[in-house]
Amino acid sequence: MTLANGTWVRARAGDPAHHTRLPRYARGHVGQILHCEGRWPLPDDRARGVVPPRVEAVYAVRFRAFDLWGEGAHTVTLALWESYLEERR
Amino acid sequence: MSEHHQDVPIAVRVRQLEERVTGAGLVTDADLDGVLSRLYADASPVNGARMVARAWADPAYRQRLLADGNAAAAEFGFGGADGLSYRLAVVANEPGLHNLIVCTLCSCYPVSLLGPSPSWYKSLAYRSRAVREPATVLSEFGLTLPEGTQIAVWDASAESRYMVLPLRPAGTGHLSEVGLAALVTRNGLIGTASV
Known part of the structure; x- marks a missing residue:
């Protein structure tokens, strides 16, 4: 799966029992794909010693502050591995 | 050690x-x-400043810098023969748009181009507040943006390391690239100063 630029996505909610690099403040929130940054090993797998780790696309995803915090006019862009995201329905 | x-x-x-x-x-x-x-080794904000100065002086370099930060750093030889050990993404300030860099999860930072990160960059206060109330954080750094300026915060949560390309200050048309580089500060490259 490759997510096209401009796609609206939701960062996965929930709290995995292992290391992850999906910041808590973005979980469950909707943002928009700016672009794909490349492909890298999934830190969740690397931290658990999964061999080989999954290698996934990483996307720059832009969130509106208002969507994250309920206030604010700025944007916050995070870089997120594909399995952290689901297409917004 | x-x-x-x-x-x-x-x-x-x-x-x-x-x-x-x-x-x-x-x-x-x-x-x-x-x-x-x-x-x-050789990690210094002078490196980032030189790239910014060249981008100000040379529009073609600016385009290359924004399109592929690693290739633009390699033009200076930064990172040695292997190049930078991270993906460099350069984000440009524009009239009406100001960029700010943070790593909320730890302290990711382009050390080779900005030098060792300042202690405040690694503080919980900066990491948590930069994404929540960046305008207030900037004002505490003494930076008040023009009314209506959009702030774009970049959280280095994966493999890219970000550097801000500040706006070239007015009245600097007479300066050489070396003179321009001397204007650029580490905080300007992070986004907590205008230059």
């Missing part, structure tokens, strides 16, 4: 961690020293 500052609590913790990983046979002290010396 860590011959110094053994009385500082963090130094003790670091040394204990080093002893665990070397004791487990994961790395040697020489490996760790090598990583640190490679990380900090």
Whole structure:
């Protein structure tokens, strides 16, 4: 799966029992794909010693502050591995 | 390593961690020293400043810098023969748009181009507030943006390291690239100053 630029996505909610690099403040929130940054090993797998780790696309995803915090006019862009995201329905 | 500052609590913790990983046979002290010396050799905000100055002076370089930060750094030889050890993404300030860099999860930062990160960059206060109330944070750094300026915060949560390309200050048309580079500060490259 490759997510096209401009796609609206939701960062996965929930709290995995292992290391992850999906910041808590973005979980469950909707943002928009700016672009794909490349492909890298999934830190969740690397931290658990999964061999080989999954290698996934990483996307720059832009969130509106208002969507994250309920206030604010700025944007916050995070870089997120594909399995952290689901297409917004 | 860590011959110094053994009385500082963090130094003790670091040394204990080093002893665990070397004791487990994961790395040697020489490996760790090598990583640190490679990380900090030639690391300086002068490097980032030189790239910014060239982007101001040369529109074609600016385009290359924004399209492929690693290739643009390699033009200066930064990172040595292997290039930078991370993906460099340069984000440009524009009239009405100001960029700010943070790593909320830890302290990711383009060390080779900005030098060792300032302690406040690694503080919980900066990391948590930069994404929540960036305009207030900027004002505490003494930076008040023009009314209506959009702030774009970049959280270095994965493999890219970000650097801000500040706006070229007015009245600098007479300056050489060297003179321009002298205007650029580390905070300007992070986004907590205008230049």
